[in-house]
Amino acid sequence: MGAVGLPARVHVREVGPRDGFQNEPETIATADKVALVNALARTGLSRLEVTSFVRADVIPQLADAVELLGAIDVPDHVSVSVLVPNARGLDAALEVRDRFDEVNVFLSASESHNRANVNRSVAESLDGIGRVAERARAAGLRCQGTISTAFGCPYEGRVPVERALEIARALHDLGCEEVGFGDTTGMANPVQVRAFFARATAELGEQVELTAHFHNTRGQGLANVLAALDAGCRSFESSFGELGGCPQSGPTHPATGNIASEDLVSMLHEMGVETGIDLAALIGASRAARDVLGRPLGSHVLTAGPVEWR
Structure with a gap:
C-alpha cells in the first residue's frame, strides 16, 4: 500500500492530445501533434486518448484525426483511445480500426x-450511445462512457449523486x-467527491471501472484526487501541461484546464502511489507542448520542477 493507507498503484490516462488540443484557438500542425503524442507514449503511460472523430466544422482542431492516427508511432503496450460523439463519428473511426484500441x-x-x-436530451444521447457501443464492441473495441457535469452544472447547479449513478448504470448496461x-x-x-466515490465504489465498483476526471478551474483538482483516492477510486x-477546459462552461465563466498530468503524477509519487510513469519524461513532453503553443502553461510542476530530496 502507499502512504497513509493509500493504494500502491493507480491508473492514469492522458487526455491532452484530445481534450487539451481541442480547446486551442490556433491550429496545431499535425506533425507537431504526432511528435507530442509519440513523446507521451514513451513516458510510461499505458493509456492515451489522442483525438476525436467530430465534424470538422464543430472542432476544426481535430479534423486531422485519420491523418494523426496513421502517423503516430505508439508502443504496443500503450492503449490508444478516441472519442466518438455519434454513429457518424464511429463510421469514420472504424475506417482506421487497426490504429486504436478503445x-x-x-x-x-x-x-x-x-x-x-x-443538442440532445440525455435520453436521446443514451439511445445513440447504445447503438455506438454495440457496434464498437462488435469490432473488438473497449468502451468507456464519460458523464460530464457529474458533480455540478453551470446551468443547473449541483447534480444529485443519484442522477450520475443512474446514468452510470445505464452506460454499463x-x-x-x-x-x-x-x-x-x-x-x-x-468533501463532495469523497462521498460521491464512496457511494459509487460501493454500488458500482464490482461491475465497472470507475474513473475520475477533474478540472482545476478553481484550484481544487488535486485535492479532489486525494478525496477520490480515499474513497476507493483507482483510475484518473x-x-x-494542464491543457484543456470546457467549451460549454457556462454563460459567464470560462473554464481553465484539466488537472496537469505532471502535477498529478508528482503528487502521487510523493505519497508513495506508483503510476508507472517517468515524471521527468512527462515534464519533457509538457515543455515540448509549451514550445509548440508558444505560451506559458498552467502546470505547477512544469514551472517549479519536481521535488528533489537531498
Whole structure:
C-alpha cells in the first residue's frame, strides 16, 4: 500500500492530445501533434486518448484525426483511445480500426449542459450511445462512457449523486466497461467527491471501472484526487501541461484546464502511489507542448520542477 493507507498503484490516462488540443484557438500542425503524442507514449503511460472523430466544422482542431492516427508511432503496450460523439463519428473511426484500441462515448448528467453541448436530451444521447457501443464492441473495441457535469452544472447547479449513478448504470448496461465521472467546469469539492466515490465504489465498483476526471478551474483538482483516492477510486484522467477546459462552461465563466498530468503524477509519487510513469519524461513532453503553443502553461510542476530530496 502507499502512504497513509493509500493504494500502491493507480491508473492514469492522458487526455491532452484530445481534450487539451481541442480547446486551442490556433491550429496545431499535425506533425507537431504526432511528435507530442509519440513523446507521451514513451513516458510510461499505458493509456492515451489522442483525438476525436467530430465534424470538422464543430472542432476544426481535430479534423486531422485519420491523418494523426496513421502517423503516430505508439508502443504496443500503450492503449490508444478516441472519442466518438455519434454513429457518424464511429463510421469514420472504424475506417482506421487497426490504429486504436478503445472508444470513449459521452453525455452530460444535466439536461441543460447536454443540450448546449450536443443538442440532445440525455435520453436521446443514451439511445445513440447504445447503438455506438454495440457496434464498437462488435469490432473488438473497449468502451468507456464519460458523464460530464457529474458533480455540478453551470446551468443547473449541483447534480444529485443519484442522477450520475443512474446514468452510470445505464452506460454499463449499454456495454461500457468503464465509466468516467467528469467535473467538467471545476465545481466539485473534496468533501463532495469523497462521498460521491464512496457511494459509487460501493454500488458500482464490482461491475465497472470507475474513473475520475477533474478540472482545476478553481484550484481544487488535486485535492479532489486525494478525496477520490480515499474513497476507493483507482483510475484518473489528466492532461499534460494542464491543457484543456470546457467549451460549454457556462454563460459567464470560462473554464481553465484539466488537472496537469505532471502535477498529478508528482503528487502521487510523493505519497508513495506508483503510476508507472517517468515524471521527468512527462515534464519533457509538457515543455515540448509549451514550445509548440508558444505560451506559458498552467502546470505547477512544469514551472517549479519536481521535488528533489537531498
